[in-house]
Amino acid sequence: MFLFTPYPIISTLFLALSFSVSNAQLNATFYANSCPNVSAIVRNVVQQSLQSDSRIGASLIRLHFHDCFVNGCDGSILLDNSGSIQSEKDAAPNTNSTRGFDVVDNIKTSVENSCPGVVSCADILALAAESSVSLTGGPSWNVLLGRRDSLIANQSGANTSIPSPFEGLANITAKFSAVGLNTTDLVALSGAHTFGRAQCRTFVNRLFNFSGTGSPDPTLNSSYLTTLQQICPQNGSGTALANLDLTTPDTFDNNYFTNLQSNQGLLQSDQELFSTSGSATVSIVNSFSSNQTAFFQNFAQSMINMGNISPLTGSIGEIRLDCKKVNGQGLEIISMYDLSRNKNILASY
Template sequence: MRTRISAIRIVLLAIILPGIASANAQLTTDFYIKSCPSVQSIVRNGMMVAVRNETRMAASILRLFFHDCFVQGCDASILLDDTSTMQGEKTAFPNANSVRGFEVVDAIKASVEQSCPGVVSCADILALAARDAVVLSGGPFWNVRLGRRDSLTASYSLANSNLPAPSEDIDTLISKFAAQGLSVSDLVTLSGAHTIGQSRCVNFRDRLYDYDGSAQPDSTLSAAYLAQLQNVCPSSGGDDNLAPLELTTPTRFDNIYYKNLLNGKGLLTSDQELFSSNQTSTVSVVQNYAASSRSFFTNFPTSMIAMGNISPLTGSNGEVRINCRVIN
């Protein structure tokens, strides 16, 4: 029976994997070279304005792209508003009162539509904006692969189940990344996006007062950092109080995030688990990135490209939305 199941799996993989490879092959860095040659400069200028107005927006856009790709693939489904017949992803637990930057994408999309009407997908705009968010924060540049189409649906249920949570342990994180075709190295590398941005008190309060139901703080937190966080986040109330995800250089994309993990200064459980869980496969990568910003900067684009390749809609699949919030 086991042999038969294995044979079925091999057949299924033979059918599915070429389709995935074909879809990824259709994504190219020069997809709009003739149809909308100005798209990259338009997106970059829009992100420059957004980050100049609010530095935190770089992290918000980067996170928006991440939360899009982990649900149905990188298809701009997270940008869809609820309708009478569809509950979208914006109000799912990991996104409600959390993901932001929709108005920035709207503004960039409007500018792109003025220059190239009906040509550039919202999914591609979000992918480009995420790259520019990193660059504008001092991080590495990479050539974004383009050619995605926008989905006609969103999934509230998948947003609740697929997205990693700030309180999850290392095994769960590894499993959720693997489900998207991403490696353990991708997990650690993409977590480095937390070198910029902020998080709400509600996401880390349990670590400060009642970790894992112990009525005690998380022992992996450094004492000084614990005291600092307790000043920001009381044991009750203040759910929306913000703390930087990386306390040393919170608006600059660098490798300090990993150095902080070595010293018990990861803000979220999901951050500190990369090192304090003693999972050899993640600890070694954290140590490498803490020692070498060059290594982190080299690998981050590779992992971002891998994430951007999650189940893209291409060709006749999906559409190019005129308004990112609603299907045409």
């Protein structure tokens, strides 16, 4: 809940902030002087985490993805519930699903020990995503940095803006377009499902009663269907896990696209990239399946594109000292922008 402040002194600050999203550019050398070892610190923690949890790379990149699609890449997904914040962690796409918050906290602690009060949680998410990919066999890229952290969360936005595994291709394409990402970005970023796991509840509808037909999804490979039905029985809990990539589930490669060509995409949103007749996504899937280098190059660029979604820069937002909560106590002045960044809501709490 936001309480509009009655204090007249805030009007000056409002004029300074309103309708003035920073145009400052992110850049790869943002911390060159203030925290030159930040990339190595992040990479080290991710590498240690991968030794005990092979899923963590996929989980960390998903946090970055789910963060960026809600009010931009501002670390809002990391905020816990408080008197003034309804956490995005409790939104339908995230609850009992997103994970890796403890690793983010470990990274933040390590970074703070080296460079206190300098590196944002939003930038940590971007760096952790790159490390997660490159450490598991995927491409590396120069992460653009300079984001600041939001002072708010947007639970309702998380419920509506994040693409769902149950959605058709048209809806997902529209959600990507809404944040400035094109069809190539959609296919390339979907390729992150080349590693990690998914709970049965995210695809069990395809196995027994697809779209209310009483039958499985006809696009599912028959032998793959049998395997999935064994993992996810019709009356199961829905929390069992299946590999997103049935061939190399812990390696970042282009097998995801080969799987789609064989009708072995796990999620509806995956398989529709290839099985939607006439879609521009089909040729891109074919290209990435036959040329891993092309996939890697496009994936790296699409990650940069996604990381550029409406970042807070300059003096907007803050550098959180604890990624789970905003800094300080008492009255906080915030500037909240919607996804288009055309609207400013000044609030206090």
